[in-house]
Structures are given as C-alpha cells and as structure tokens.
Amino acid sequence: MPRASDPRLLARLARLELRARTAVEGLQGGRHQSRARGSSATFAQHREYVPGDDLRRLDWKLLARTDRPIVREYEEETSLTLWVVLDVSRSMTFADQEWSKLDYATWAAAALTRLAADQQDRFGVFLARGEDAEPLLPAGSGEGHWAETVAALEAVEPGGVGDPGLGLERAAGLLERRGIVVWLSDALGPPESAARAVARLRHRGHDPIVLRVLDPAEVHFPYRRITQFEDLEGEDRLRLDPRAVRDAYLAEFEAHARELRRRLRQAGCEFRRLETDEALEVGLVEFLSRRSARLRSIGR
Secondary structure, eight states, X not given: OOOTTOHHHXXXXXXXXXXXXXXXXXXXXXXXEEOOOOSOSOEEEEEEOOTTSOGGGBOHHHXXXXXXXXXXXXXXXXXXXXXXXEEOSGGGGOOSSSSOHHHHHHHHHHHHHHHHHHTTOEEEEEEEETTEEEEXXXXXXXXXXXXXXXXXXXXXXOOXXXXXXXXXXXXXXXXXXXXXXXXXXXXXXXXXXHHHHHHHHHHTTOEEEEEEEEOHHHHHOOOOSOEEEEOTTSSOEEEEOHHHHHHHHHHHHHHHHHHHHHHHHHTTOEEEEEETTSOHHHHHHHHHHHXXXXXXXXXX
C-alpha cells in the first residue's frame, strides 16, 4: 500500500491538477483570477445580497435607487484553498487488515495536501469528531506547511461518536474562505444529514467532494464463522452466526449506499468510494484525473 510519500504516488500526483467548479477557478499553480470578494480595486460585477455577505460590500447608491440589496464584487488575485475535513470518529478505527479506515484516510489527506503544496496553493485540515469539528491546522502553503501537516496528521488520536454528517456541517461553519472541501469519512450516518452538510457548503460557495473510505469487510461481509461484533462507538456486543444475517446486512448496507450517493449527487457533490485495499494511486489519482478532465471539457 503506497503511503502519501511513496515516489510512485507523488509522480502521478505531480501530473494532476485539482480543479474547482464553483466559486474558484482551480488549483493550477501560482495565483489565479477568481470571482471572490477581495480588497482589490478592480470591480468585477454586481450580484444579489445573500445572508452572511459583508455589509461593507453593499452598493448603497444602487440600494437607494432600486430598494434592492446589491453587493459589489471585485477581482482578487488569490490562490485556491483546499480544505480537508478528516473524520476521526471511533468508527474510523475499524480494520480487517493491517491498516484502519482512519490510517487510509490520513494517507489520502496527506496526498491531497501534497498536491496543493506542489501547486503553490493554500491548504488546511479540520478534524471531524463525530458530531463536532475542530481545526487541526489553519490554511497555509509551501513545503514547510505540508511537513507540519503530515506531522500533525500522524499524531491525530481518534475520538468522537455520532452522526458524521453533523461533524461536516459543523466544519462548514468554521471555514473562513471559499475553496474545495474534501470530506474523508466512512459516512456511516443518515444520508440526509450528509446531504444537508454538502448543501451548506455549496451555499457558502465551496466545491465539495466526498471520498467515502470503507474497509472491504464492511462492503462484502466475508465472515463465515461465529463472530463477536462490537459497536466501536458504543458498548454493544453481539455474538452471532454471520451466515444467518449476511443477506440482510448486505441489502441494508447497499440500500444506505445508494441513498447516500443519490442525495449527495442531487446536492451537487462529487463522490467516490475508496476501499482500504485499493492503492491510493488507483483510487484517488484516478478520481482526480477524471474530475480534472471532466471540468476541462466544460470549460471550467
């Protein structure tokens, strides 16, 4: 399994660019023109006021003439910000092989921030602990900030229980500037909660991506012998013959997965499932390559 520092993975990442499709133009290296609110004197456009806009940007003369709250926007030379929201709740510690879902998600977070660092863009990391969230590192850029990010990720301790969608929604309210938001989570919560968090991100001008990290055992339920199953976020333990419940488990799991995909895509979010036995250079890099090609084809 290649880690984020694996030369093969880094070589493939170096040929990619992570492109945004909403509020910002994309991770293209250097600095970019984006239609974002800034302090530049170059006027870009008017638009309708939405709750949360800086009242100092209101065009008061236009408001007096039309009785409509209109905001003045300016072109700003700015680098794109990549936000990684890493789910570190206790369910992410599940492992049916040498590494857990949290290990795998941490490697993916390191690889994504490496990509941003290589392209001179800003990146920051939030930890979602069940239904809460907290910043791990603020947005920064450069090799030194990436090294600090990797060290911080390696020191992360899992914790937190509850609906992970609420953790993402909490993080959405803490992000101070627009950008691409990548949620690395097993998303084992109500699909409507995850979709609501994604909708909030979209409303705030972010480009959300959900990378759902699952252990193959959760997806395929390969157990054949009497097994004790433990609730990683509670105290429950259940000893049973997995052959008696396998069909029901798989049906329920797949129904949840379908509903999650449907709701996320309906909310305008890109989605990819990553199983922890899949090499990062296959799953993550393939997803980014296809996304970049798709966005180029529509002129983003």
